[in-house]
Ligand SMILES: CSCCC(=O)C(=O)COP(=O)(O)O
């Protein structure tokens with residue numbers, strides 16, 4: 525298996541989750557179906573709680589933004605504080621959430637709610653976070669080499685912590701130095717990577733980002749971040765141009781940091 529050298533100036537690795545640390549099938553076949561199956565029950569049970577109210581409020585803000593951008597979407601106009609027909613209000617929220625999920629939208633509002641819903645699934649042991657076999661040994665090796673390791677996923681920080689805190693390998697959160705989600709900006713925007721660099725105190729060139737999504741790779745590259753594209757079974761096919769432009773790995777174990785033991 526060919527090794528890929530990452531620059532000697534690398535101080536931090538920034539990792540995507542879905543398609544990078546974790547199979548897409550775990551997200552599509554385990555996590556998302558859990559939301560679809562439990563959405564109505566979750567909203568009905570937690571409707572009056574502050575956290576749920578904030579989630580619904582954020583969804584409403586997203587709808588307003590979508591309407592400003594002329595994106596069509598199921599609309600829920602209800603304000604929980606004044607609306608009396610709870611069943612109707614819940615149905616409207618459900619329509620919007622299910623519509624966003626069908627479109628695989630990465631809105632902060634959707635991801636926030638999903639993170640809150642997965643909490644009990646993970647803590648009860650019903651779901652365990654899946655990571656590829658090469659991930660944990662590589663995280664350990666990188667940290668022994670003095671590198672920092674951060675996660676940047678569209679999944680909320682809470683959802684990220686659940687996945688690694690209740691993983692099939694146990695609680696591996698202490699192998700991570702920090703987490704970023706779309707509250708810092710979308711993964712397809714250059715500015716998000718600049719902000720992350722600033723936040724963790726490194727120059728963009730000192731960061732290597734691992735992802736399976738070319739639009740994310742491009743945005744990171746524009747920010748001056750070094751990029752490695754991760755090719756896993758089930759990930760989106762790359763074009764010939766993309767394959768020749770980016771460094772590719774099929775396993776984290778292929779990554780070598782030049783000048784580090
Ligand atoms: C953090 S677990 C939930 C995964 C998820 O909802 C998601 O959108 C994954 O996106 P990523 O940016 O990690 O590809």
Ligand SMILES: [Mg+2]
Nearest residue numbers: 540542543736
């Ligand atoms: Mg991904």
